[in-house]
Amino acid sequence: VVSPAGMESSQVAVIGSGLIGRSWAMVFAAGGFKVKLYDIAQQQLTGALENIRKQMKELEESGFLKGSLNAEKQLALISICTDLKAAVEGATFIQECTPENLELKKKIFAQLDLIVGDNVILSSSTSCLLPSKLFTGLKHVKQCIVSHPVNPPYFVPLVEIVPHPETDPSTIERTYALMKKIGQSPVKLNREIEGFVLNRLQYAVISEAWRLVGEGVISPTDLDLVMSDGLGMRYAFIGPLETMHLNAEGISNYCERYREGMKLVLNTFGSVPEFSGETEQKISQAMSEKIPVVPKHLNARREWRDECLTGLAKLKKQMSSN
Numbered sequence: 001v002v003s004p005a006g007m008e009s010s011q012v013a014v015i016g017s018g019l020i021g022r023s024w025a026m027v028f029a030a031g032g033f034k035v036k037l038y039d040i041a042q043q044q045l046t047g048a049l050e051n052i053r054k055q056m057k058e059l060e061e062s063g064f065l066k067g068s069l070n071a072e073k074q075l076a077l078i079s080i081c082t083d084l085k086a087a088v089e090g091a092t093f094i095q096e097c098t099p100e101n102l103e104l105k106k107k108i109f110a111q112l113d114l115i116v117g118d119n120v121i122l123s124s125s126t127s128c129l130l131p132s133k134l135f136t137g138l139k140h141v142k143q144c145i146v147s148h149p150v151n152p153p154y155f156v157p158l159v160e161i162v163p164h165p166e167t168d169p170s171t172i173e174r175t176y177a178l179m180k181k182i183g184q185s186p187v188k189l190n191r192e193i194e195g196f197v198l199n200r201l202q203y204a205v206i207s208e209a210w211r212l213v214g215e216g217v218i219s220p221t222d223l224d225l226v227m228s229d230g231l232g233m234r235y236a237f238i239g240p241l242e243t244m245h246l247n248a249e250g251i252s253n254y255c256e257r258y259r260e261g262m263k264l265v266l267n268t269f270g271s272v273p274e275f276s277g278e279t280e281q282k283i284s285q286a287m288s289e290k291i292p293v294v295p296k297h298l299n300a301r302r303e304w305r306d307e308c309l310t311g312l313a314k315l316k317k318q319m320s321s322n
């Protein structure tokens, strides 16, 4: 077993060079790792590398490039490859970022299973496929894990680490240490569960938002403000549990004061929405008025969101060193 420290001079492979694969490549390069980026199409890879170069230059100019190396040196760490065997040769960690399709991913992990040694970690970026669906039956199942990032991983550091029931504890520890080393913020799930944790929390919020708008309690744009100018302000710094702790004299005092009230409110929650019909129309119309569903407007807003997240990341860093 290679210790986390032993990974220092290591090389990683990123399988799939789309949105998430590019981001992972940048995060690893910022951490000083050599990255081999693999995809099925040469054209896809050339485009990805061009896009990474552009992003890195822009980040460098705005002072937001991560890591201690300059953009040119980070770029030099990334190479592209259309041969799977060559891509994973010498890698101690493989991050799979192909489309969210179980059969496709299973095929890729089966291919990897045949060519890797006993020391490499096989990690998937999957948002919702369970490790037991992805990895069961693989010879190297002990080395398999899900490392679920949040989009865009370069700006939002959380990574959910989700083991297969047969994943070796050392695989979990090594993945955790690696994520820390490259500046991400890993969390460990003790077992797999549908939606992992991030999406379970997200869906709980979306679901109540949908019901409130559907029942006409609040408009779609005001609903979003409740999060962006209300709850979200504190959630960028402290989680819901610490919020409870601070909003009273500790958790027990919070429960004593608010448990009945919380249960009363929670008992008025409705059933799982259909996410279709009139409410869908209403929300779609409101959002499209704000941001028309055309690439120009969507991309401009995404860029603005990423700028905000970059600024927030900087602020969080400042605040934590205070």
Ligand code: NAI
Residues within 6 Å of the ligand: 015, 016, 017, 018, 019, 020, 021, 038, 039, 040, 041, 044, 096, 097, 098, 099, 100, 101, 104, 108, 125, 126, 127, 128, 148, 149, 150, 151
């Ligand atoms: P994408 O569609 O942007 O990229 C997928 C890439 O995989 C493409 O470059 C494609 O050419 C390549 N590909 C297709 N078949 C392949 C094969 N057989 N071998 C190698 N490469 C192949 O998808 P995206 O958004 O980057 O998602 C990748 C994974 O990351 C998915 O599992 C997704 O659920 C997960 N994820 C996505 C997030 C998002 O917000 N987009 C957030 C967190 C995780």
